[in-house]
Amino acid sequence: MMSEPNPHTNHGLEKPVYDPAAPSAIEVDHIVKKYGDFTAVDDVSFSVKEGEIFGLLGPNGAGKSTLIRMMTTLIPITSGKARIGGHDVAKEPNAARRMIGVIPQALTSDLDLTVEENMNIYAKLYDVPAKERKKSIDELLELVDLIKWRDAATKTLSGGMRRRLEIARGLVHHPHIFFLDEPTTGLDPVSRVAVWEMLGNIKEHRQLTILITTHYMDEADRLCDRIAIVDHGKLVALDAPAALKASVPGSNVIEAQFENPPANWEQRLHTLDEVTSVQHEGAGMYRVLTGNGSRTTTQLVEMAVQSGVPVKSLSVQNTTLDDVFVHYTGRQLRDELQKAYAFVMPQRPGLQP
Numbered sequence: 001m002m003s004e005p006n007p008h009t010n011h012g013l014e015k016p017v018y019d020p021a022a023p024s025a026i027e028v029d030h031i032v033k034k035y036g037d038f039t040a041v042d043d044v045s046f047s048v049k050e051g052e053i054f055g056l057l058g059p060n061g062a063g064k065s066t067l068i069r070m071m072t073t074l075i076p077i078t079s080g081k082a083r084i085g086g087h088d089v090a091k092e093p094n095a096a097r098r099m100i101g102v103i104p105q106a107l108t109s110d111l112d113l114t115v116e117e118n119m120n121i122y123a124k125l126y127d128v129p130a131k132e133r134k135k136s137i138d139e140l141l142e143l144v145d146l147i148k149w150r151d152a153a154t155k156t157l158s159g160g161m162r163r164r165l166e167i168a169r170g171l172v173h174h175p176h177i178f179f180l181d182e183p184t185t186g187l188d189p190v191s192r193v194a195v196w197e198m199l200g201n202i203k204e205h206r207q208l209t210i211l212i213t214t215h216y217m218d219e220a221d222r223l224c225d226r227i228a229i230v231d232h233g234k235l236v237a238l239d240a241p242a243a244l245k246a247s248v249p250g251s252n253v254i255e256a257q258f259e260n261p262p263a264n265w266e267q268r269l270h271t272l273d274e275v276t277s278v279q280h281e282g283a284g285m286y287r288v289l290t291g292n293g294s295r296t297t298t299q300l301v302e303m304a305v306q307s308g309v310p311v312k313s314l315s316v317q318n319t320t321l322d323d324v325f326v327h328y329t330g331r332q333l334r335d336e337l338q339k340a341y342a343f344v345m346p347q348r349p350g351l352q353p
């Protein structure tokens with residue numbers, strides 16, 4: 001289910017409440033992939049609701065691309081099932097394929113063609129009728145902010161622009177379900193943000209369910225309605241980013257400054273639920289450690305209002321998805337990435353990202 005675009009939100013990326021009763025676009029049921037004795041995907045189940053942006057988050061080698069390849073009919077499933085738009089990918093691969101657009105991990109646009117030619121070739125490949133082709137291509141190039149580059153040779157584009165071209169190209173046949181495998185890996189931070197904004201734009205204009213893989217925590221947090229954390233082929237956690245963060249005990253810091261707090265204020269802050277320590281830092285400033293930042297903040301504000309103590313400033317540092325990853329896997333994702341390979345896309349100075 002798609003919510004109405006709201007001009008006050010982050011490009012349509014507001015995170016709707018997960019509705020288990022909504023129809024599923026993707027259903028993965030006890031899916032397994034074995035390569036000989038090695039289990040790359042180990043009994044993974046989840047479903048993605050229509051209109052959701054669903055993230056698969058995990059280090060290199062976790063099994064993200066293997067999952068995508070199975071869901072998109074590119075490799076056979078060892079056991080278990082995947083249904084795309086209600087079609088079993090093993091039994092009705094062609095029906096499933098008609099529902100989807102896929103952006104693989106590696107860049108695949110043809111460097112010797114222009115931007116528009118790359119789009120046109122795909123439109124023809126997918127039998128987009130000639131009279132609709134131009135309209136669809138114009139609309140998509142507009143959405144990914146490449147309209148003025150339509151006649152540029154693809155080899156002159158920056159990595160970020162090339163990625164945006166490939167995303168536009170992947171939508172030229174109006175798929176309902178869009179799979180993107182690490183669309184921002186190797187991009188500089190500015191280009192990464194451009195890709196997020198563009199995905200938000202696209203979601204405002206098209207009825208789409210998006211499944212995206214990434215190993216960037218901030219990206220998953222900002223983009224995804226729900227996130228599945230995968231590690232060593234297994235699904236270790238699945239929920240909305242905020243719920244995942246709330247599921248990790250401890251480590252929220254609230255910094256609050258009050259006007260003329262009473263003498264026993266420090267002790268009273270200590271009585272709030274899940275507070276583990278309170279430090280008075282002078283000038284009415286208190287630093288409160290809690291296991292539940294949002295609950296403690298609510299209680300703290302209520303207590304201040306009831307006691308007639310004005311709150312001058314308040315900041316809460318939330319648990320990040322990095323903390324969530326450590327909690328569920330026992331490791332830092334960052335450490336894993338340092339060991340891993342990363343493909344680097346060509347960056348051409350002088351061009352916009």
Ligand SMILES: Nc1ncnc2c1ncn2[C@@H]1O[C@H](COP(=O)(O)OP(=O)(O)O)[C@@H](O)[C@H]1O
Pocket residue numbers: 035038040058059060061062063064065066067
């Ligand atoms: N064709 C293959 N043959 C053997 N092992 C493979 C093959 N493809 C992937 N793997 C292994 O499966 C695991 C998961 O890989 P992959 O799905 O690419 O992970 P991710 O996309 O999360 O980085 C890795 O250990 C990888 O080496």
Ligand SMILES: [Mg+2]
Pocket residue numbers: 064065066105181182
């Ligand atoms: Mg991969």
